[in-house]
Amino acid sequence: MIPSIRQPAAFRILWKLYVALFFVYLALPLVVVSVFAFNDSLFPSLPWKGFTLEWFFGQSRPMIGVFNERPIMRALGNSAFIAVMVSALSVAVGTSNAFLFNRYQFRFRGLLYVLLLLPLVIPGIVLGISILIFSSNVANGLEDSFGWDIAALRPGLVLVILGQFSFVATIVTLVVSARLQKFDPTLEEAALNLGATRLTAVRTITLPYLMPALVGGFIVAFLMSFENFNTTLMLVGSDAPLTIAMFDRLKEGSTPLLNAVSLVLMIGSTGLALLMILFQGRKTGG
Amino acid sequence: MTLPDLECLSLSKTFGGFTAVEDVSFAVPPSSFFSILGPSGCGKTTIMRMIAGFLDPTSGDIRIKGRSILQTPPNKRPVNMVFQHLALFPMMNVADNIGYGLRRKGVPRPEIDRRVGEVLERISLPDAGRRRVDELSGGQKQRIAIARCIVLEPDVLLLDEPLGALDLKLREHMKIELKALQAAFGTTFVYITHDQSEALVMSDQIAVMNHGKFEQVASAAELYYRPATSFVAGFVGDNNRWRGTLTRAEGDELQLTTDAGLVMTGAQHGRGLRPGDKAEIFVRPEAIRIARAAADIKGFDNRLSGKVTSTLFNGAASRVLLRPDGSHDEIQVALPQSGEFADLGRGDDVHVGWNAAQANVFPANDEAG
Amino acid sequence: MQTGARIGFILLFAPLLLWLGLLIVIPHIDLFLLSLRERIGVGEYRTSLANYIAFFGEPLYLVTFMRTAIMSVLATVLTLIIGFPVAFYIAKFAKGRAQSVLFLLCLVPFWVSELVRTFGWMILLRETGIFSELLQWSGLVDGPVEMLYNDAAMMVGLVYTSMLFMIVPLITTLESLDDSVIEAGYDLGGTGPSVLREIVIPHAMPGIVSGSIVVFMLSLGNYLTPTMLGGKDSLWFTEMIYAQFIVRFNWELGAAFGFMLLILSSLIVWAMLRLTGQTLEKTMG
Numbered sequence: 051m052i053p054s055i056r057q058p059a060a061f062r063i064l065w066k067l068y069v070a071l072f073f074v075y076l077a078l079p080l081v082v083v084s085v086f087a088f089n090d091s092l093f094p095s096l097p098w099k100g101f102t103l104e105w106f107f108g109q110s111r112p113m114i115g116v117f118n119e120r121p122i123m124r125a126l127g128n129s130a131f132i133a134v135m136v137s138a139l140s141v142a143v144g145t146s147n148a149f150l151f152n153r154y155q156f157r158f159r160g161l162l163y164v165l166l167l168l169p170l171v172i173p174g175i176v177l178g179i180s181i182l183i184f185s186s187n188v189a190n191g192l193e194d195s196f197g198w199d200i201a202a203l204r205p206g207l208v209l210v211i212l213g214q215f216s217f218v219a220t221i222v223t224l225v226v227s228a229r230l231q232k233f234d235p236t237l238e239e240a241a242l243n244l245g246a247t248r249l250t251a252v253r254t255i256t257l258p259y260l261m262p263a264l265v266g267g268f269i270v271a272f273l274m275s276f277e278n279f280n281t282t283l284m285l286v287g288s289d290a291p292l293t294i295a296m297f298d299r300l301k302e303g304s305t306p307l308l309n310a311v312s313l314v315l316m317i318g319s320t321g322l323a324l325l326m327i328l329f330q331g332r333k334t335g336g
Numbered sequence: 337m338t339l340p341d342l343e344c345l346s347l348s349k350t351f352g353g354f355t356a357v358e359d360v361s362f363a364v365p366p367s368s369f370f371s372i373l374g375p376s377g378c379g380k381t382t383i384m385r386m387i388a389g390f391l392d393p394t395s396g397d398i399r400i401k402g403r404s405i406l407q408t409p410p411n412k413r414p415v416n417m418v419f420q421h422l423a424l425f426p427m428m429n430v431a432d433n434i435g436y437g438l439r440r441k442g443v444p445r446p447e448i449d450r451r452v453g454e455v456l457e458r459i460s461l462p463d464a465g466r467r468r469v470d471e472l473s474g475g476q477k478q479r480i481a482i483a484r485c486i487v488l489e490p491d492v493l494l495l496d497e498p499l500g501a502l503d504l505k506l507r508e509h510m511k512i513e514l515k516a517l518q519a520a521f522g523t524t525f526v527y528i529t530h531d532q533s534e535a536l537v538m539s540d541q542i543a544v545m546n547h548g549k550f551e552q553v554a555s556a557a558e559l560y561y562r563p564a565t566s567f568v569a570g571f572v573g574d575n576n577r578w579r580g581t582l583t584r585a586e587g588d589e590l591q592l593t594t595d596a597g598l599v600m601t602g603a604q605h606g607r608g609l610r611p612g613d614k615a616e617i618f619v620r621p622e623a624i625r626i627a628r629a630a631a632d633i634k635g636f637d638n639r640l641s642g643k644v645t646s647t648l649f650n651g652a653a654s655r656v657l658l659r660p661d662g663s664h665d666e667i668q669v670a671l672p673q674s675g676e677f678a679d680l681g682r683g684d685d686v687h688v689g690w691n692a693a694q695a696n697v698f699p700a701n702d703e704a705g
Numbered sequence: 706m707q708t709g710a711r712i713g714f715i716l717l718f719a720p721l722l723l724w725l726g727l728l729i730v731i732p733h734i735d736l737f738l739l740s741l742r743e744r745i746g747v748g749e750y751r752t753s754l755a756n757y758i759a760f761f762g763e764p765l766y767l768v769t770f771m772r773t774a775i776m777s778v779l780a781t782v783l784t785l786i787i788g789f790p791v792a793f794y795i796a797k798f799a800k801g802r803a804q805s806v807l808f809l810l811c812l813v814p815f816w817v818s819e820l821v822r823t824f825g826w827m828i829l830l831r832e833t834g835i836f837s838e839l840l841q842w843s844g845l846v847d848g849p850v851e852m853l854y855n856d857a858a859m860m861v862g863l864v865y866t867s868m869l870f871m872i873v874p875l876i877t878t879l880e881s882l883d884d885s886v887i888e889a890g891y892d893l894g895g896t897g898p899s900v901l902r903e904i905v906i907p908h909a910m911p912g913i914v915s916g917s918i919v920v921f922m923l924s925l926g927n928y929l930t931p932t933m934l935g936g937k938d939s940l941w942f943t944e945m946i947y948a949q950f951i952v953r954f955n956w957e958l959g960a961a962f963g964f965m966l967l968i969l970s971s972l973i974v975w976a977m978l979r980l981t982g983q984t985l986e987k988t989m990g
Binding site: 388389390409410411412413415416417419420421423424425426427428436437440441484485488 | 883885886888889890891892893894895896899903904907908
Binding site: 052053054055057065066068069072073075076077078079080081082083086093094095096097142143146147149150153154156160162163164165166167168169170171172173174175176177179180181182183184187212213215216219248273276277279280283284292293296297300304308309312315316319320322323327 | 709713714716717718720721724725727728729730731732733735736739787790791794797798800807809810811812813814816817818819820821822824825826827828829831833834835838865868884887888891897918919922925926927928929933943946947950951956959960963964966967970971974985986
């Protein structure tokens, strides 16, 4: 069970074998997706017809590469835009929340904290439809009363951003709170003692201390937004982000183009995640 | 002669190229309190974990009541252990902690309740059964950890520095209580510690361990007055210690000139030292008599006069530091608290003396602490 | 409170209130109100329980609802059983560098979009997929085998998708269990199963609960995996919500479905917390 407890050799070998099998299970789907991005065939399946980079750089149909496929590139742009907006909003609100719950005692604090955690246990699709209903009610109300037609309240980029933000904000709040709790408040008092104002103390002492959590929170938010599907599905308009665009294509049948997109995504998100680990490792040590 | 409860025969353990325990043999008679005393990293925890079954010895044998237990897994050994940080189960209350081992043996429920109640009674915590582990004080946790083992009536109880985490006052108290518990239950205790006072106060027999080997196995008094090696002399109790060269040897009595030029005599207790050998001499501060007049110490083999450099007041363990005339060595002498030296101050002239039999001489040993 | 502190408080409180009010509380009240609205003519509505009566009256809806709940519980249990030995290995058996590498390897698949992961399973499992080809090549079967579009394939996908959220809290709680506590269990006569039952699992309970809650939620609310991997008769409740909103344009019934899903998930999360004596703040926060 632990190394100091002797166990039959067979048990240890079986256990290790199981762990190895588990990692094969984890890796298998990602490996096949990656490998078939290079198959010189119109279908992402066996037989292997030879190695090609056409699905990345191809110029002409049917083998048009990711980087030359306009709709995919546009969807990628949409995803990136949404993700940046969601991350920025979430980090701003999450940091504000973290300070609020760390620094102030107020009425209904406990209730609000539970409310803050709630988005984690609401199914994404329910979040999506409830925001959809609310925004349509507001939009219809404004149109009926004043004759204003506000496009932002109809399914589209703005609603997707708000929908994703509604639960990503909780996660960023938790990430930032965790680090703020470890902060030693006497450091801020020392800054005040040395002549800083309260705001300057936060800006020059507390925020730099929080920086790893802010960057980490931003990247986590970015990744979560980029791969979100359920909430987005209910709020999407004509400017579909990448996951929705890929989903629509996948329903029509798959080509190695989708493998190539997937591989690009994998490299991108793994790169981001590694960046985050490096950043955290470097900053939290000190 | 009765069979020893625990016997280790030529026990060795190596980790890669590092030898943690080297050819250690000892026997612990029934119902005795046996301690292994040594600095951290000397291998005492390794011995304990081999006896408990969490490490396999590289060679040698471990026997309980004459029977080898090397093939017995830890959960079947008639040996129980009080862990360094106690390892009480935080997810159970006190009664369930104590009853854990009995449940494993399949003892019926009413019987478990009865025996848990009994043992709680004996450790003077009769009503603690329903309490949570984290509600207990340090000393109470200690007693529960011991009760959890004792209730299984093990042949040997191992204790791995269990007092280390307690504060000083409680530690002093627990020393006495542990000894009393051991006497009351009559269980064989094997206790490991780096704190000599714990070992000296509680044990019937103490093994002093260094670099994976036993330096000496003896009673507390014997370790104190007749250390077998320079390591033991330096590790157990306070000592004045000088290095020098032997100038004369007559039977057991030796004469030595320290590197700083003092001449003194000491006993070698059959260690076979010869003139010209490099040697170390150890004299306990309390073996040295201090006097204001030279006449008061004329009966001693060694006599010196010098000036007080400082007095260190520490109640019964108070000391005087003095520098002998014509030397830059410093001697630590126990300061009697009978009142006659109450006004002793820096710069005062004093005379000190001790007998050769009280001064132990060992071959010079560079590595000894 | 001083004026400065008061202004600071208001500035920090406003974003929280706007976020929770406009994106969580009011939309869910709207969802509930809409579910109580019955369309009785063009542009004519009244308040009634008609949508809920429709839900409870139509076996297809109810069966799908129950099926989704049971399958989600099953997925949660499977994820726990499959993940626990691995988490235990990483937390207690692997040491030093191997430990951190294994931990990171567990995380890798989840930096990638769920769509990509699901796509991977489709390539593996479908009729022209890798497994089918391998079986034919090895001579075990004669013709192509379709392994996609059934409950088993869907379960594989659900477990795969949620694994991280089980493994990470498990590793965290198991790592905090001192080795000497396990050793004490053995020293006092315990065996592997009894130490696991009486010491390891009670200690890991907070991790098991928070992992299970998240996995259950993710399975219950999943749309992609049942749609892509599940078969024609493994309909998932989220698919019905989607159909009412986007295909049938019957928002009232869709809202009632959404609200039922919300009730179900809250109920099961609450029951899980209750049974194990945990709180939401402790397990999530």
